[in-house]
Amino acid sequence: xxxxxxxxxxRFRALLRGAGFKATTARIRLLRxxxxxHEPLSVEKITKRLGSxxxxxxxxxxxxxxxxxxxxxxxVDFQHRHAHxxxxxxxxxxxxxxxNCGKMVNFENCDVTKLIxxxxxxxxxxxxxxxxxxxxxxxxxxxxxx
Amino acid sequence: xxxxxxxxxxRFRALLRGAGFKATTARIRLLRxxxxxHEPLSVEKITKRLGSxxxxxxxxxxxxxxxxxxxxxxxVDFQHRHAHxxxxxxxxxxxxxxxNCGKMVNFENCDVTKLIxxxxxxxxxxxxxxxxxxxxxxxxxxxxxx
DNA sequence: TTGCATGCAAATTTTTTGCAGCCAG
DNA sequence: CTGGCTGCAAAAAATTTGCATGCAA
Numbered sequence: 001x002x003x004x005x006x007x008x009x010x011r012f013r014a015l016l017r018g019a020g021f022k023a024t025t026a027r028i029r030l031l032r033x034x035x036x037x038h039e040p041l042s043v044e045k046i047t048k049r050l051g052s053x054x055x056x057x058x059x060x061x062x063x064x065x066x067x068x069x070x071x072x073x074x075x076v077d078f079q080h081r082h083a084h085x086x087x088x089x090x091x092x093x094x095x096x097x098x099x100n101c102g103k104m105v106n107f108e109n110c111d112v113t114k115l116i117x118x119x120x121x122x123x124x125x126x127x128x129x130x131x132x133x134x135x136x137x138x139x140x141x142x143x144x145x146x
Numbered sequence: 147x148x149x150x151x152x153x154x155x156x157r158f159r160a161l162l163r164g165a166g167f168k169a170t171t172a173r174i175r176l177l178r179x180x181x182x183x184h185e186p187l188s189v190e191k192i193t194k195r196l197g198s199x200x201x202x203x204x205x206x207x208x209x210x211x212x213x214x215x216x217x218x219x220x221x222v223d224f225q226h227r228h229a230h231x232x233x234x235x236x237x238x239x240x241x242x243x244x245x246n247c248g249k250m251v252n253f254e255n256c257d258v259t260k261l262i263x264x265x266x267x268x269x270x271x272x273x274x275x276x277x278x279x280x281x282x283x284x285x286x287x288x289x290x291x292x
Numbered sequence: 293t294t295g296c297a298t299g300c301a302a303a304t305t306t307t308t309t310g311c312a313g314c315c316a317g
Numbered sequence: 318c319t320g321g322c323t324g325c326a327a328a329a330a331a332t333t334t335g336c337a338t339g340c341a342a
Contacts, residue, residue, distance in 0.1 A: 083227070105272065116282065
């Protein structure tokens with residue numbers, strides 16, 4: 001029974017292979033951390049969460065860059081001075097961040113796809129959207145009270 | 147006649163004073179460059195365009211950071227490894243960038259405001275949106291043909 | 293005159309690169 | 318085996334900071 005189940009390892013292995021990458025332990029560990037995080041992580045946070053299993057930073061940067069180019073990861077900009085990455089969830093969620101306390105929530109089903117189609121229809125000089133970013137910044141309920 | 151007209155200088159001076167800043171020549175030059183650019187600029191491009199009139203880089207970074215915090219500038223992320231800034235135009239336009247050749251066009255009236263209100267209504271843990279980012283990446287008509 | 297701004301120089305932080313050796317396929 | 322990956326070390330790029338001086342108000 002147990003060995004018939006598709007493990008997390010296998011899932012990531014297939015994902016990597018499918019994109020033409022070798023399924024190395026470093027990359028599988030990276031994907032695992034990102035999946036469990038449920039929020040976009042910086043290189044620093046990834047390294048900390050991997051602890052002693054963390055590969056060299058150069059490897060992390062290279063992996064993130066390649067996996068992003070392959071569409072496996074999304075690049076998220078929190079207007080800090082460093083990049084954040086998360087798994088490219090097909091559900092296409094986005095983030096709402098409190099600029100005061102840093103709290104973050106996800107939101108989805110926001111119809112950004114429709115918005116994008118409309119823009120694309122109106123913009124003949126461009127023919128295809130492959131990626132988009134949509135981030136909201138503001139105040140959470142607690143911080144707004146103060 | 148001529149001296150009754152509100153000059154660009156005066157406009158920026160008022161803008162800076164209104165936000166509690168001193169209207170220094172360095173900052174006025176910076177705003178002037180950004181206004182004329184019609185596209186978000188990196189620190190490098192700002193420096194180049196200012197030429198011999200460019201203040202120290204530290205000053206540029208400090209100015210950009212402060213003017214952004216005051217809402218005078220917008221922070222734009224093109225998924226490069228450095229920040230870009232543009233004047234915070236009340237028209238709220240966004241950018242569509244070709245990932246192949248770097249070409250960029252602006253678009254506006256994309257109803258992102260409605261989208262934001264909807265999200266806000268559905269997200270009781272957050273009470274106010276002060277800033278947002280929306281960027282499209284894809285292929286321009288020329289690059290898509292190839 | 294007074295304190296916010298700037299220049300200068302140095303330090304930090306973030307990201308990239310070259311190259312030799314390693315390991316997944 | 319073998320070419321893509323990784324570690325290591327060094328460099329490059331991007332951004333910040335401390336402090337003395339300068340200039341707008």
